[in-house]
Amino acid sequence: xxxxxxxxxxxxxxxxxxxxxxxxxxxxxxxxxxxxxxxxxxxxxxxxxxxxxxxxxxxxxxxxxxxxxxxxxxxxxxxxxxxxxxxxxxxxxxxxxxxxxxxxxxxxxxxxxxxxxxxxxxxxxxxxxxxxxxxxxxxxxxxxxxxxxxxxxxxxxxxxxxxxxxxxxxxxxxxxxxxxxxxxxxxxxxxxxxxxxxxxxxxxxxxxxxxxxxxxxxxxxxxxxxxxxxxxxxxxxxxxxxxxxxxxxxxxxxxxxxxxxxxxxxxxxxxxxxxxxxxxxxxxxxxxxxxxxxxxxxxxxxxxxxxxxxxxxxxxxxxxxxxxxxxxxxxxxxxxxxxxxxxxxxxxxxxxxxxxxxxxxxxxxxxxxxxxxxxxxxxxxxxxxxxxxxxxxxxxxxxxxxxxxxxxxxxxxxxxxxxxxxxxxxxxxxxx
Ligand code: ASP
Numbered sequence: 001x002x003x004x005x006x007x008x009x010x011x012x013x014x015x016x017x018x019x020x021x022x023x024x025x026x027x028x029x030x031x032x033x034x035x036x037x038x039x040x041x042x043x044x045x046x047x048x049x050x051x052x053x054x055x056x057x058x059x060x061x062x063x064x065x066x067x068x069x070x071x072x073x074x075x076x077x078x079x080x081x082x083x084x085x086x087x088x089x090x091x092x093x094x095x096x097x098x099x100x101x102x103x104x105x106x107x108x109x110x111x112x113x114x115x116x117x118x119x120x121x122x123x124x125x126x127x128x129x130x131x132x133x134x135x136x137x138x139x140x141x142x143x144x145x146x147x148x149x150x151x152x153x154x155x156x157x158x159x160x161x162x163x164x165x166x167x168x169x170x171x172x173x174x175x176x177x178x179x180x181x182x183x184x185x186x187x188x189x190x191x192x193x194x195x196x197x198x199x200x201x202x203x204x205x206x207x208x209x210x211x212x213x214x215x216x217x218x219x220x221x222x223x224x225x226x227x228x229x230x231x232x233x234x235x236x237x238x239x240x241x242x243x244x245x246x247x248x249x250x251x252x253x254x255x256x257x258x259x260x261x262x263x264x265x266x267x268x269x270x271x272x273x274x275x276x277x278x279x280x281x282x283x284x285x286x287x288x289x290x291x292x293x294x295x296x297x298x299x300x301x302x303x304x305x306x307x308x309x310x311x312x313x314x315x316x317x318x319x320x321x322x323x324x325x326x327x328x329x330x331x332x333x334x335x336x337x338x339x340x341x342x343x344x345x346x347x348x349x350x351x352x353x354x355x356x357x358x359x360x361x362x363x364x365x366x367x368x369x370x371x372x373x374x375x376x377x378x379x380x381x382x383x384x385x386x387x388x389x390x391x392x393x394x395x396x397x398x399x400x401x402x403x404x405x406x407x408x409x410x411x412x413x414x415x416x417x418x419x420x421x422x423x424x425x426x427x428x429x430x431x432x
Contacts, residue, residue: 013275016210017217018032024221039222042215049212052205055139056198056288057084058157061310062137062169063194064291069173070188070304079190084415085308088408089316090352092254096388096404097351100322101329103242108384109234110333111183162284162314162360199240199296202288206272210265213279220281220391232386235330239393242322243400251407260415261422269297269422270406277402281394283313286402294406299420300413312405313360319400323393326405327365331382344378360401362394 031038072078104110147164150156156164178182252263267274273290280286287310294305328347332339339347354368366383373380414423 009383010030010082010428012210013272016214017275017279019075020214020217021221023214023385027218027222029222030183033395036239039219042219042222046212046215048221049205049208049215050282050285051289052237052310053202053276053280053285054337055164055203056201058165059175059194060202060288060291061162062192062196063198064165064302064306065169066173067195068193068303069170070176072173072177072303081304081307081406081412081416084412085311085408088254088411089312091410092251092404093318093321093355094317094348095250095254095324095350096318096400097325099246100239100325100351101348103238103245103328104333107234107238107241108333109232109238110330110335112234119186128316129145160284161263161316162310164312181411195302199292202292206289206292209272209276211373213275214300217395223391224314232389233256235386236389237278237394238330239326239343240396242326243319243419246318246322247400249255251404255407259411259421261414263411265422266298266410267403269293269299269310270403272297274399277399278395281362281391281398282360282402283317283398283405286398287313287360290402290406293322294409296407298410298422299418300398301408301418301420304413304416304418305409308409311409313402316354316405316408317358317360317365317401318404319397319418320358320368321351322400323354324369325351325363325384327369327377327386328376330384331378332376334382335379337378342395347372349375362398362400364389365397366390366393388403417423 027038029039069078104119147156147161148167150161150164150168153164153168156168176187222306255261255263255266270290270293273286276289277283277286283290290313291305291309294300294309297303300308325347328351329339329344350372354371355365356370358364366387367385370380373382410421
């Protein structure tokens with residue numbers, strides 16, 4: 001039987017975040033205590049936490065999808081679910097991009113920016129990114145498409161190709177429904193067992209959430225520092241306002257008007273996943289916690305969660321899409337290039353398409369932004385204008401990516417008539 005799921009004490013994580021920002025701003029990256037680098041200690045502990053989460057992704061996602069599909073019984077429900085899922089992915093991402101476009105036009109952060117020659121460090125970062133774009137040039141979409149059907153599933157998994165994993169698991173689950181009932185039941189139980197075990201595993205890792213969050217955030221602030229925010233403060237504020245409008249106005253409207261659930265309850269249900277996304281800047285690493293929250297705290301069935309959340313983590317990047325649009329428009333403004341309506345439409349389209357290919361890892365959007373700049377004919381050096389603040393904005397857009405996926409899961413679940421979605425008050429005062 002599934003154990004009752006309790007929540008983490010939210011205040012411990014909240015204190016950890018505040019403490020980490022304070023420590024990160026005060027202690028310098030080179031600081032040594034008893035000849036030990038403080039940064040290295042935070043880096044090691046943070047990476048251990050990240051590794052423990054990432055470790056769960058493959059077995060959790062595969063067992064979740066396989067048992068979900070196998071239970072659906074291959075009765076054609078998948079087509080309907082898939083259509084709804086893609087509809088919500090598309091509408092939420094489009095809403096996010098249009099909100100970004102609105103704010104960047106309204107505030108015009110780039111108008112106050114004069115492009116200056118980029119520093120050496122940024123130039124190196126830029127050339128690495130440019131190389132990535134050139135290697136993938138033109139083939140980005142085709143490369144993603146080819147990843148879906150791998151010739152060797154183990155090799156694909158070792159490279160962390162989520163789409164291959166999802167495709168393989170979907171087909172595997174479907175085939176289980178087509179074999180004799182006895183081995184099918186055995187396999188079903190087997191994968192359900194793995195799924196439940198992996199959820200327990202995730203909950204154990206979450207016990208050290210405040211420590212992991214502290215180390216990861218302190219590390220970011222030790223390297224980025226508050227001072228870098230000043231240089232592109234207006235860009236920073238524009239992105240934050242747009243992300244906030246999408247998260248606190250647009251998505252709650254979707255939840256309230258379409259799904260008819262309380263957005264506040266959903267925020268409370270998703271709190272552990274949102275905090276993890278914020279501190280790790282990786283929606284892939286957060287995936288185990290997102291699945292746990294959507295199923296156990298928001299009450300979405302495994303049948304829907306197992307499909308909508310992992311697939312959303314791979315292809316539905318609303319926060320990243322918004323960011324890409326604002327960043328491209330910002331560069332155009334900074335270089336004094338006026339983008340007419342058709343070109344702005346192209347930016348929106350490109351943001352939507354490239355966000356599908358953005359991996360759920362830190363700074364993945366930068367490559368997509370370079371692609372957009374290239375297509376629109378803007379100077380790639382424009383990236384150097386805001387790259388210094390990218391990491392902190394990454395924490396925010398990743399949180400939005402994860403929240404948007406969870407909203408899509410709720411929207412699909414409610415449209416399928418699920419009765420248990422967000423009915424129970426999430427108890428945040430208990431520890432797991
Ligand atoms: N870090 C983001 C994520 O994991 C991707 C990005 O926008 O860079 O969702």
